[in-house]
Amino acid sequence: MSETLPQAAGNLPELTVSEIAGAVKRTLETAFGRVRVRGEITEMKLYPSGHTYMALKDEGAKIRAIIWKGNAARLGMKPENGVEVIATGRITSYPERSEYQLIIERLDYAGEGALLARIEALRQRLLAEGLFEAARKRKLPMLPQIIGVVSSPQGAVIQDIKTTIARRFPSHIILWPVAVQGEAAAGQIAAAIAAFGALRPGGPIPRPDVLIIARGGGSLEDLMAFNDEAVVRAVAASPIPLISAVGHETDTTLIDFVSDRRAPTPTAAAELAVPDRIALAGDLAQSGARLSGALLRLAQTIRLRLDRAAGSLPDLPALLGTARQRLDDRAERLALALPNLVSNRRAGFDRLAGRLLHPRELIARKRHDLDLLSHRLATPLRGSLREHRLRLDALAGRLETLSYNAVLARGFALAIDPEGNPLTGAAAARAARRMTIRFHDGDVAVQTTRSTPLQPSLDL
16 A cells, blocks of 8 residues: 655745735735725724724624824714714735724715714704703894804805895904815814804904804715814804804704704895895884874874963963062062161160169169168068067066966965865866956966866966
8 A cells, every 4th residue: 555645845935924914915905905995983092193093893894994193184074983984095904913904094974874863862962951942042133243254265155145244234244264064174163163252342353243154055974064063062152142054945953953043044144144224224214204203293292281281370471560560669668668667766765765864873763762661661660569579578477477386476275165075177167267366457267176286277
């Protein structure tokens, strides 16, 4: 039994790992070139170098992808995890890891369905925060002097706004030029709104009274800058009343919900910003005519009322003439009365002066009157004093006669009845009346009892 040995591989070239990796890399780049890959962004990571690494996946596979720093500003959208995109770029490989990868040069949202879902999710989140409430919306100024416009400097939008404002009510316009689509558009629009709000009134660049954010029509992808969260929040934070005019009448973006007024077109935004001067002049003329008529009717009513009041008033000139005549009469009488009064008062003073005496003569008269009064008073007093003195002497003598010592010196008697008993009561009184002692100026009746001392009774 013979044994078959394997043929030697002498006709196959021997390659290194690096050569194989390089050959695969060249094959991929040559065979595929530029491709468009649809998938969902995942594992996205931004490195400090500015490069972005991510992966695109679908239901069955995943491919690594890179966005170099130089291409980040030209992507067309901002990449985020979970967003379905269409990535345009080149297929290549990374030999050190034996991985193939996609170098992304442009990103686009994968269909309107994904875009609308993304916009709706953001709208619901902002709605929950209260950014779309009607109470936050402000009233536009009636006659703005300065109008700020955030739009592209090229195209028909800014021209339509200028023409409409010049036709309706000429005002000063300040344009802040921005990109209205692309990756950089959202940042520029948000920065322009914030910069307008930061201007000081009366500064080198005057602060606008109202803002207009305008763009012409386009696809949903073209209008995505006005659905960006940063732009919506910048509109909500603007201190200046703002009008949104993005796309055609049927186009709706998120800034339409948060702006103070939404205009279907840029021309309509200019019409909202300024009034029509012709219509305004007509309204002013009509209001002026109505005001003049009202004032005329009011003046007629007041004049009629004044006429009625004047008819009920007295004759003022006649009253004034009578008062003036009365005043002249009183003035004449006053001019005559004053000298008469002075003359009468002077005569009275003269009569009083004639009656007055010299002080020495008056004192002498008063002294004489006092002497007469003293003499008149002294004469009756002397006689009266003498009479009283004599009466007092008589009374003193009678008292002396009736004193106890005088009675004892004369002796006394005891009244008794025939049986020898002392008399009391009425009997003693009768006995006492029979026993009398006579003096030159009256009678003295004395009664005595055994038990009581002598009690005199005087009848003066």
